[in-house]
Amino acid sequence: VELxxxxxxxxxxxxxxxxxxxxxxxxxxxxxxxVVRAQAGRDLLLTCDLMAEGVHFQREWYSGCPELLGRKAxxxxxxxIAGMGGRPLYCLVTLGVPPGLELDFIRRVYAGLYDLARECxxxxxxxxxxxxxxxxxxxxxxxxxxxxGGALLRSGARPGDLIVVTGDFGLARAGLELLKGGxxxxxxxxxxxxxxxxVTRLLAPPVRLREASALAGTGLVHALSDTSDGLAAxxxxxxxxxxxxxxxxxxxxxxxxxxRAVAGLAGASACDWALYGGEDYELIGAVRxxxxxxxxxxxxxxxxxxxxxxGFTSDPAVMLRTPGGGLEPLGKAEYRHF
Amino acid sequence: VELxxxxxxxxxxxxxxxxxxxxxxxxxxxxxxxVVRAQAGRDLLLTCDLMAEGVHFQREWYSGCPELLGRKAxxxxxxxIAGMGGRPLYCLVTLGVPPGLELDFIRRVYAGLYDLARECxxxxxxxxxxxxxxxxxxxxxxxxxxxxGGALLRSGARPGDLIVVTGDFGLARAGLELLKGGxxxxxxxxxxxxxxxxVTRLLAPPVRLREASALAGTGLVHALSDTSDGLAAxxxxxxxxxxxxxxxxxxxxxxxxxxRAVAGLAGASACDWALYGGEDYELIGAVRxxxxxxxxxxxxxxxxxxxxxxGFTSDPAVMLRTPGGGLEPLGKAEYRHF
Numbered sequence: 207v208e209l210x211x212x213x214x215x216x217x218x219x220x221x222x223x224x225x226x227x228x229x230x231x232x233x234x235x236x237x238x239x240x241v242v243r244a245q246a247g248r249d250l251l252l253t254c255d256l257m258a259e260g261v262h263f264q265r266e267w268y269s270g271c272p273e274l275l276g277r278k279a280x281x282x283x284x285x286x287i288a289g290m291g292g293r294p295l296y297c298l299v300t301l302g303v304p305p306g307l308e309l310d311f312i313r314r315v316y317a318g319l320y321d322l323a324r325e326c327x328x329x330x331x332x333x334x335x336x337x338x339x340x341x342x343x344x345x346x347x348x349x350x351x352x353x354x355g356g357a358l359l360r361s362g363a364r365p366g367d368l369i370v371v372t373g374d375f376g377l378a379r380a381g382l383e384l385l386k387g388g389x390x391x392x393x394x395x396x397x398x399x400x401x402x403x404x405v406t407r408l409l410a411p412p413v414r415l416r417e418a419s420a421l422a423g424t425g426l427v428h429a430l431s432d433t434s435d436g437l438a439a440x441x442x443x444x445x446x447x448x449x450x451x452x453x454x455x456x457x458x459x460x461x462x463x464x465x466r467a468v469a470g471l472a473g474a475s476a477c478d479w480a481l482y483g484g485e486d487y488e489l490i491g492a493v494r495x496x497x498x499x500x501x502x503x504x505x506x507x508x509x510x511x512x513x514x515x516x517g518f519t520s521d522p523a524v525m526l527r528t529p530g531g532g533l534e535p536l537g538k539a540e541y542r543h544f
Numbered sequence: 545v546e547l548x549x550x551x552x553x554x555x556x557x558x559x560x561x562x563x564x565x566x567x568x569x570x571x572x573x574x575x576x577x578x579v580v581r582a583q584a585g586r587d588l589l590l591t592c593d594l595m596a597e598g599v600h601f602q603r604e605w606y607s608g609c610p611e612l613l614g615r616k617a618x619x620x621x622x623x624x625i626a627g628m629g630g631r632p633l634y635c636l637v638t639l640g641v642p643p644g645l646e647l648d649f650i651r652r653v654y655a656g657l658y659d660l661a662r663e664c665x666x667x668x669x670x671x672x673x674x675x676x677x678x679x680x681x682x683x684x685x686x687x688x689x690x691x692x693g694g695a696l697l698r699s700g701a702r703p704g705d706l707i708v709v710t711g712d713f714g715l716a717r718a719g720l721e722l723l724k725g726g727x728x729x730x731x732x733x734x735x736x737x738x739x740x741x742x743v744t745r746l747l748a749p750p751v752r753l754r755e756a757s758a759l760a761g762t763g764l765v766h767a768l769s770d771t772s773d774g775l776a777a778x779x780x781x782x783x784x785x786x787x788x789x790x791x792x793x794x795x796x797x798x799x800x801x802x803x804r805a806v807a808g809l810a811g812a813s814a815c816d817w818a819l820y821g822g823e824d825y826e827l828i829g830a831v832r833x834x835x836x837x838x839x840x841x842x843x844x845x846x847x848x849x850x851x852x853x854x855g856f857t858s859d860p861a862v863m864l865r866t867p868g869g870g871l872e873p874l875g876k877a878e879y880r881h882f
């Protein structure tokens with residue numbers, strides 16, 4: 207079936223047919239708006255993240271696995287809800303369709319998005335579809351909820367709290383280097399499993415939703431956020447919101463040995479990749495030192511491991527302890543959009 | 545100030561500073577997600593609409609009035625909430641910034657969006673900002689609410705109900721012709737006030753929110769929707785959802801005398817413009833004949849007038865009564881995105 211043959215309403219119907227729909231949805235795709243039930247005693251969480259071709263991804267990265275593009279477009283939003291300690295519930299998808307984009311590609315993108323939606327219990331309840339010359343767009347809006355007053359904000363970190371993170375860092379950046387080709391020697395030096403893990407981290411990051419639920423459930427986590435823009439940037443944002451400073455110990459930031467090896471081959475510092483690479487979508491939280499073991503014990507058995515990477519301070523400076531033991535200002539290394 | 549000088553975080557801070565914020569917002573712009581209070585006894589309404597340069601608008605249309613672009617991006621979403629009989633509450637804005645777009649233009653776009661947000665009591669609580677080669681994007685996500693179970697769906701029309709509409713049709717289409725230049729004779733034939741009204745309708749349509757509230761408040765409206773895709777398309781959608789047919793009387797569809805004149809000068813049928821032109825963002829509803837006067841009496845004094853343009857039928861055909869009195873199938877004339 208050609209896209210031009212089915213029209214916008216045809217595409218919406220086709221994509222809407224398989225949309226996951228769970229309890230709480232009164233009206234899904236097909237009216238002026240979706241209608242969902244509000245639940246008493248809960249706060250709503252609202253977020254959106256755009257994935258634009260040429261900015262956030264190259265279409266050829268996904269030519270063999272369009273499903274991962276759909277998965278990522280939702281995952282980055284689920285990650286934001288996880289970063290509040292909430293649960294994702296309802297999603298709307300704006301799709302920009304450039305000329306020549308194949309219907310099969312679009313269907314597989316949505317299949318991947320729907321798969322993750324099912325894994326997370328998210329209903330897909332609406333969206334907008336637009337033929338558009340400027341490249342493929344996937345803009346996902348996600349609504350979730352959390353116990354009233356229970357959202358874990360960036361502003362909750364207190365001096366003396368330790369900085370805890372899930373999983374490992376720098377992997378997405380390694381994946382980007384691998385996708386770009388990297389030095390020819392890499393393919394023989396790398397374990398195939400690692401290359402796949404690194405590329406997958408970039409193409410469709412994990413969602414740390416169970417980890418976030420467990421962290422929030424302890425009642426012992428003062429601040430929580432995801433690290434989409436990079437670990438260093440997120441530490442700075444938490445410090446700014448909390449009126450605190452921090453010291454991050456570069457030697458404690460978890461990175462796979464292979465990530466260190468790849469960074470070395472690329473002539474870069476693994477610590478830089480881990481701190482500034484971004485796109486790892488791990489969690490970062492603030493926990494009192496005496497509660498770290500309790501929090502760790504509350505994590506699901508197969509969860510991404512928790513690591514302590516430093517602490518928040520009353521001194522407002524945001525510092526990095528280098529491998530040599532010295533202190534230097536922690537950079538922000540914001541991605542430059544303009 | 546140059547856009548490149550302030551970066552993404554700088555732009556977000558600048559735009560966020562003036563964002564309207566009303567009761568119910570616990571956390572606005574600046575954390576992983578917005579946090580808003582859910583209200584017991586209400587259903588949530590969720591919708592989104594993308595405005596993309598080159599598809600929905602040309603940037604030069606707004607060169608003298610960027611505020612209207614921001615106003616329209618929100619207005620088309622408010623119109624969807626109005627079409628459910630609900631009230632708009634919380635908005636997130638995804639902004640795509642092409643190279644060379646001036647900061648002053650962006651600020652004025654947001655000023656216009658914020659103005660309409662204030663008029664409607666909408667809090668702007670989040671968004672995403674992306675540097676993007678493919679043209680300017682404004683994707684607005686709007687959450688609203690309505691009494692639980694009280695949303696006015698497309699599926700509620702019953703055979704025998706009359707079709708009522710607000711305001712007048714074909715005006716946006718006339719505005720489009722005027723923006724495109726039209727025949728040279730137009731400028732002297734037209735009242736200046738009409739040209740301004742037509743262009744304004746296209747650039748920033750009215751929001752029929754008070755009208756929708758009044759209609760919903762009567763409890764006598766069986767189905768309600770907005771007419772963004774055109775009156776004919778919306779009648780067809782309501783019929784499909786309601787399992788009914790309809791007869792629309794072309795002679796009853798309200799259009800300004802000047803719209804008829806402009807259509808004539810353009811060699812088109814005013815009835816075609818009114819039925820298929822789209823972008824008028826009026827309301828369409830289903831009301832029993834004996835309740836039309838009651839409903840009309842419930843409208844605010846300065847509201848857009850209500851007109852009866854036909855009726856829903858048990859025969860599933862969707863028909864147009866032509867000025868000559870004959871019946872022909874009502875077309876859908878969907879905008880072709882692909």
